[in-house]
Amino acid sequence: MDGGYIEHMHRAWLVAILVCWPCWGQTAGDCKPSTLNIPGAQYPCVYQNNRVAFRLMAPEAKKVQLRLGRVYDMERGPDGIWSTTIPPQVVGFHYYYLIVDGVQVNDPASESFFGVNRESSGIEIPEASGGEYYQAKDVPHGEVRSRWYFSKITQGWRRCYVYTPPDYDTNVKARYSVLYLQHGGGEDETGWVIQGRVNFILDNLIAAKTAKPMIVVMDKGYALKPGEKMNWLPGAPGEGPRAMASGTFGEVMINDLIPMLDRTYRTIPNRENRAVAGLSMGGGQAFQIGLSNLDKFAYVGGLSGGGAGRGGFDPKTAYNGVFADAAGLNKKIKLLYMSNGTEEGSGARTSYEAFKKAGINSVYFESPGTAHEWLTWRRSLYDFAPRLFK
Amino acid sequence: MDGGYIEHMHRAWLVAILVCWPCWGQTAGDCKPSTLNIPGAQYPCVYQNNRVAFRLMAPEAKKVQLRLGRVYDMERGPDGIWSTTIPPQVVGFHYYYLIVDGVQVNDPASESFFGVNRESSGIEIPEASGGEYYQAKDVPHGEVRSRWYFSKITQGWRRCYVYTPPDYDTNVKARYSVLYLQHGGGEDETGWVIQGRVNFILDNLIAAKTAKPMIVVMDKGYALKPGEKMNWLPGAPGEGPRAMASGTFGEVMINDLIPMLDRTYRTIPNRENRAVAGLSMGGGQAFQIGLSNLDKFAYVGGLSGGGAGRGGFDPKTAYNGVFADAAGLNKKIKLLYMSNGTEEGSGARTSYEAFKKAGINSVYFESPGTAHEWLTWRRSLYDFAPRLFK
Numbered sequence: 001m002d003g004g005y006i007e008h009m010h011r012a013w014l015v016a017i018l019v020c021w022p023c024w025g026q027t028a029g030d031c032k033p034s035t036l037n038i039p040g041a042q043y044p045c046v047y048q049n050n051r052v053a054f055r056l057m058a059p060e061a062k063k064v065q066l067r068l069g070r071v072y073d074m075e076r077g078p079d080g081i082w083s084t085t086i087p088p089q090v091v092g093f094h095y096y097y098l099i100v101d102g103v104q105v106n107d108p109a110s111e112s113f114f115g116v117n118r119e120s121s122g123i124e125i126p127e128a129s130g131g132e133y134y135q136a137k138d139v140p141h142g143e144v145r146s147r148w149y150f151s152k153i154t155q156g157w158r159r160c161y162v163y164t165p166p167d168y169d170t171n172v173k174a175r176y177s178v179l180y181l182q183h184g185g186g187e188d189e190t191g192w193v194i195q196g197r198v199n200f201i202l203d204n205l206i207a208a209k210t211a212k213p214m215i216v217v218m219d220k221g222y223a224l225k226p227g228e229k230m231n232w233l234p235g236a237p238g239e240g241p242r243a244m245a246s247g248t249f250g251e252v253m254i255n256d257l258i259p260m261l262d263r264t265y266r267t268i269p270n271r272e273n274r275a276v277a278g279l280s281m282g283g284g285q286a287f288q289i290g291l292s293n294l295d296k297f298a299y300v301g302g303l304s305g306g307g308a309g310r311g312g313f314d315p316k317t318a319y320n321g322v323f324a325d326a327a328g329l330n331k332k333i334k335l336l337y338m339s340n341g342t343e344e345g346s347g348a349r350t351s352y353e354a355f356k357k358a359g360i361n362s363v364y365f366e367s368p369g370t371a372h373e374w375l376t377w378r379r380s381l382y383d384f385a386p387r388l389f390k
Numbered sequence: 391m392d393g394g395y396i397e398h399m400h401r402a403w404l405v406a407i408l409v410c411w412p413c414w415g416q417t418a419g420d421c422k423p424s425t426l427n428i429p430g431a432q433y434p435c436v437y438q439n440n441r442v443a444f445r446l447m448a449p450e451a452k453k454v455q456l457r458l459g460r461v462y463d464m465e466r467g468p469d470g471i472w473s474t475t476i477p478p479q480v481v482g483f484h485y486y487y488l489i490v491d492g493v494q495v496n497d498p499a500s501e502s503f504f505g506v507n508r509e510s511s512g513i514e515i516p517e518a519s520g521g522e523y524y525q526a527k528d529v530p531h532g533e534v535r536s537r538w539y540f541s542k543i544t545q546g547w548r549r550c551y552v553y554t555p556p557d558y559d560t561n562v563k564a565r566y567s568v569l570y571l572q573h574g575g576g577e578d579e580t581g582w583v584i585q586g587r588v589n590f591i592l593d594n595l596i597a598a599k600t601a602k603p604m605i606v607v608m609d610k611g612y613a614l615k616p617g618e619k620m621n622w623l624p625g626a627p628g629e630g631p632r633a634m635a636s637g638t639f640g641e642v643m644i645n646d647l648i649p650m651l652d653r654t655y656r657t658i659p660n661r662e663n664r665a666v667a668g669l670s671m672g673g674g675q676a677f678q679i680g681l682s683n684l685d686k687f688a689y690v691g692g693l694s695g696g697g698a699g700r701g702g703f704d705p706k707t708a709y710n711g712v713f714a715d716a717a718g719l720n721k722k723i724k725l726l727y728m729s730n731g732t733e734e735g736s737g738a739r740t741s742y743e744a745f746k747k748a749g750i751n752s753v754y755f756e757s758p759g760t761a762h763e764w765l766t767w768r769r770s771l772y773d774f775a776p777r778l779f780k
Binding site: 038039040056057058059060061062063098100101102103104105106108110111112114117118119136138141143144145146147148149150157162169172193199222230264265 | 428429430446447448449450451452453488490491492493494495496498500501502504507508509526528531533534535536537538539540547552559562583589612620654655
């Protein structure tokens with residue numbers, strides 16, 4: 001302690017200047033600071049037509065670029081501030097980076113989000129309408145709890161997040177169904193909470209009585225046994241690699257995570273009250289884990305991942321033959337769910353049609369105008385959660 | 391969904407190469423990757439003698455530097471990798487940055503930590519011994535819950551973190567004392583959880599029966615009423631500004647936060663079971679808020695902040711004269727606590743002596759060999775929490 005807090009405060013009030021390091025002037029016209037900026041940062045800002053303006057103070061740099069999907073050159077002003085305004089962006093959450101003399105770095109003005117196997121900058125292009133369901137609203141709020149547990153499989157401590165519904169602590173005799181919900185490749189257990197806004201989506205659905213109160217569990221989709229090594233899949237140039245999950249995570253979920261949950265929380269510990277879903281890589285994991293453990297799960301969801309697979313679905317062999325007996329599977333699985341954004345392809349519908357041809361019941365959802373990104377997955381969760389445990 | 395998850399996996403296993411983008415070779419000798427690196431990153435690494443090696447791939451940059459306390463020039467290798475190894479560092483957690491052609495950015499190899507009013511890189515220099523108390527150990531674990539609440543004062547939604555002790559959900563009739571614990575200037579409500587490891591410290595203290603099971607509440611120490619503007623205090627060059635809290639946060643704590651906590655959690659809602667403490671700016675806030683609201687708090691702590699103030703303590707006027715009646719105050723306050731690291735001065739002892747001269751009981755703690763940094767505050771919490779609610 002330097003004992004100087006009071007003095008410090010006095011100095012601040014006396015000086016009373018409004019210095020803001022990442023603010024570099026006010027935004028122009030209707031350009032509003034991104035909601036994901038750090039406090040005080042005016043840039044990046046988003047125009048009403050979804051153009052986005054970026055700035056970086058870099059008087060000594062030779063070249064500054066922006067990577068948001070593609071790479072844009074930024075332009076140096078006489079004051080050493082580099083700037084660019086890019087064309088209208090798709091609504092929703094996007095990862096982005098700045099490239100300073102060839103080095104891909106985070107924008108100092110943005111909060112950080114774990115994605116693409118690194119801390120990344122993020123920008124949110126607000127929807128003109130329809131985005132209320134993932135906002136904090138005046139409804140009862142659940143909690144997101146960080147829970148540490150020891151994994152016998154990995155012989156290490158792991159952290160998962162557990163969403164508990166608003167009445168969990170007051171309705172102390174109630175027991176709840178559980179959705180296990182996984183992030184995508186290169187992301188981690190923070191993804192659904194921060195980028196995905198899982199708690200607000202569930203709070204709003206539960207308040208509207210559209211979804212049943214449920215517990216949602218989000219774990220890190222990677223796991224290594226002692227001595228096992230992570231496999232890395234090279235990413236797009238400059239994006240870094242994507243960490244590839246091994247089957248070990250499935251073992252952790254079945255042997256460590258689910259037993260810990262059922263021991264620690266007031267769950268209904270049976271297959272009719274347990275769902276597994278995920279996005280992208282996590283969707284693949286949900287299909288793999290769910291279909292291999294139908295004694296544990298009655299609901300399986302793949303958001304932009306999982307499903308029938310691209311190269312010719314063969315019900316006799318896919319997923320170890322679980323689809324071979326269509327009638328039996330239909331009785332067993334209460335919901336087989338796929339979704340995607342219309343800007344990333346039509347895998348969900350393709351899977352739905354392949355399953356249909358094989359006599360398998362499934363449901364698919366398409367998010368209009370969104371890509372392989374978080375708004376697709378928020379909308380998918382908003383569509384998926386009400387279908388569970390009914 | 392591109393339906394390609396399975397294919398994706400096959401490709402990964404077939405390729406089966408170990409590509410790791412921020413790994414740039416293996417670490418040398420006894421240099422161990424920092425525990426705060428992103429998965430797979432080998433640098434920065436920490437030698438057993440606490441020297442630290444940093445690397446950055448930046449073939450096109452003219453100049454790369456490291457800022458960790460002071461600024462170090464990094465050296466370019468023929469492969470475009472810049473590197474430096476810096477002298478032994480003080481143990482504990484330090485914020486740091488890289489400077490690429492004059493632009494201060496985060497190290498892509500580090501996780502991000504909110505400090506110095508921005509997302510920052512962080513490095514942890516492990517203690518040779520004595521650091522077990524902030525590690526995950528085989529003891530019952532509490533939870534850290536993120537809780538959203540509406541503030542009437544700011545007219546907005548706020549997030550706080552609530553640590554609940556291990557038995558909170560099983561011992562459903564029990565009620566608990568509450569410690570309100572604040573971060574420092576430029577940090578936010580994530581600080582005590584991530585950098586401070588508050589949950590592990592409490593878990594370990596509670597398991598050892600050294601501290602009573604308690605709830606710990608961590609809120610963001612900034613608050614603005616509608617129309618009110620944030621005041622910024624300029625930081626050291628290149629560090630960005632420090633946001634200065636106004637008195638509004640105190641109003642939020644008294645009028646919004648404490649009533650919400652007492653309504654939502656099984657607290658013991660009286661002054662004998664309520665403490666307020668904080669670090670640096672948060673220590674100042676704890677002293678201001680605590681001493682102005684002695685009907686609400688019986689325990690007040692300032693870690694590297696708060697205390698008697700630097701410029702001549704006058705018990706008649708300091709903190710609106712609350713110290714003028716020493717005997718009355720001694721009866722009222724169960725603990726007035728200050729601490730600091732020995733490398734940042736001796737403010738805690740100075741405050742203790744000033745208080746003693748005025749007949750005021752207080753307690754101080756000095757963390758040997760640590761500075762104005764998180765290891766000082768972890769140690770302080772470890773010393774402080776056992777003194778509460780007894």
